Amino acid sequence: MARWRDGRGRLVVHGNGGGAAVSVPLEIATSYRARTKGLLGRDSIEGAMLLSPAGAVHTFRMRIPIDVAYLDRTLTVIAVHTMHPNRLGLPRLRSRHVLEAGAGVMEGWGLRVGARVTVEA
Numbered sequence: 551m552a553r554w555r556d557g558r559g560r561l562v563v564h565g566n567g568g569g570a571a572v573s574v575p576l577e578i579a580t581s582y583r584a585r586t587k588g589l590l591g592r593d594s595i596e597g598a599m600l601l602s603p604a605g606a607v608h609t610f611r612m613r614i615p616i617d618v619a620y621l622d623r624t625l626t627v628i629a630v631h632t633m634h635p636n637r638l639g640l641p642r643l644r645s646r647h648v649l650e651a652g653a654g655v656m657e658g659w660g661l662r663v664g665a666r667v668t669v670e671a
Contacts (some may be wrong), residue, residue: 554578554671555637557671559669560669562571563659563661563667564668575597575598575640576670577595578600578602579601580603585601589612591611591613594652595630595650598651600669604647606640607650609633609634614652615635616632616633617631617654620647620648621647625666627662627665629663
């Protein structure tokens with residue numbers, strides 16, 4: 551399993567069905583403190599945020615709706631949902647990592663169930 555540290559990197563979404571890969575800016579949150587803070591208090595995000603390890607998220611005290619993608623240990627997407635502020639997401643049994651981004655952007659990246667991603671720290 552990959553081991554990342556808090557910081558920045560790139561998220562690469564590999565095209566489903568032979569499409570081109572998409573690369574987006576990524577914030578990596580692996581420490582308890584960084585995962586707990588997440589996107590709280592922000593009005594927007596450039597790219598995405600990776601929370602690892604994580605199996606569930608909430609949007610209490612968030613200002614914006616977000617897209618949430620749950621990833622398994624092989625970085626394959628197992629679920630994608632849009633969450634509005636002040637909601638509690640259900641835990642996903644096989645989820646090891648969670649990606650968060652502004653509502654509506656993941657579809658444009660081709661990030662859907664079954665897609666594979668890589669993280670370049």
